[in-house]
Amino acid sequence: MSSTKPIGLFDSGIGGTSIWKEIHNLLPNEDTIYLADSKNAPYGKKTKQEIIDLSAKNVEFLLEQNCKIIVVACNTATTNAINELRTKYNVPFIGIEPAIKPAANQSSTQTIGILATKGTLNSELFNKQVENLTNVNILEQVGYGLVELIEGGKIDSEEMRNLLKIYLRPMIKANIDYLVLGCSHYPYLIPEIEKIIPKHVRIIDSGQAVAKQTKAVLEKNDLLNVNEHKSQNIFYANSDPKVLKNILGFSNNVSYKDF
Numbered sequence: 001m002s003s004t005k006p007i008g009l010f011d012s013g014i015g016g017t018s019i020w021k022e023i024h025n026l027l028p029n030e031d032t033i034y035l036a037d038s039k040n041a042p043y044g045k046k047t048k049q050e051i052i053d054l055s056a057k058n059v060e061f062l063l064e065q066n067c068k069i070i071v072v073a074c075n076t077a078t079t080n081a082i083n084e085l086r087t088k089y090n091v092p093f094i095g096i097e098p099a100i101k102p103a104a105n106q107s108s109t110q111t112i113g114i115l116a117t118k119g120t121l122n123s124e125l126f127n128k129q130v131e132n133l134t135n136v137n138i139l140e141q142v143g144y145g146l147v148e149l150i151e152g153g154k155i156d157s158e159e160m161r162n163l164l165k166i167y168l169r170p171m172i173k174a175n176i177d178y179l180v181l182g183c184s185h186y187p188y189l190i191p192e193i194e195k196i197i198p199k200h201v202r203i204i205d206s207g208q209a210v211a212k213q214t215k216a217v218l219e220k221n222d223l224l225n226v227n228e229h230k231s232q233n234i235f236y237a238n239s240d241p242k243v244l245k246n247i248l249g250f251s252n253n254v255s256y257k258d259f
Contacts, residue, residue: 008067015185016073044117079123098182113171116182
């Protein structure tokens with residue numbers, strides 16, 4: 001058995017496209033539908049109930065588009081809403097969580113840093129994950145203002161560089177050897193982050209792990225698209241799609257729509 005239905009993904013904006021790219025690279029035959037809820041970004045500033053309500057609205061939109069699986073390509077939405085989504089909707093869900101555990105297990109200095117949204121760091125799911133890691137010192141930093149700058153197309157800006165220096169320098173001083181990116185927007189900052197942190201500090205994001213998990217769940221549920229064809233990828237945005245287009249570029253199999 002197989003399924004030609006699309007994979008659905010959503011995020012509070014363009015950040016989840018970092019997850020989409022990994023899934024598309026691993027599963028090039030799969031059609032995808034991506035929903036960028038930029039109008040409500042960042043989710044990290046919202047209450048748990050607001051995040052649940054927005055996530056449910058996004059899921060319902062993707063299910064209306066006949067999606068066979070939903071990737072919650074947002075750390076904040078995953079850590080605050082995925083349990084409720086799995087209870088409410090009869091479709092497989094893939095979440096994205098900060099890769100704290102592999103960083104902690106591999107750290108030589110027993111000190112790691114995590115850069116994430118307030119909503120992720122304050123979530124019950126994240127704190128349960130951290131409670132079990134008693135062998136490592138975890139420096140948590142809320143990335144105030146980073147998502148807004150990324151959504152505004154200001155990745156390569158002096159304002160961005162200044163914020164990153166403020167957030168990363170205390171971690172460098174504390175001798176971290178791993179930096180965990182706890183927001184799907186943040187992989188787009190890696191070139192800027194690498195200019196600030198020492199070369200020995202490894203940056204970890206969840207993109208490849210999420211792509212592998214998506215493939216595994218599709219296989220388990222007999223939902224993989226086994227047809228070899230050029231996939232169709234539709235990106236829905238509820239704000240100016242200019243930044244989204246700049247990040248993804250133009251391709252014959254990519255289209256942009258409003259919702």
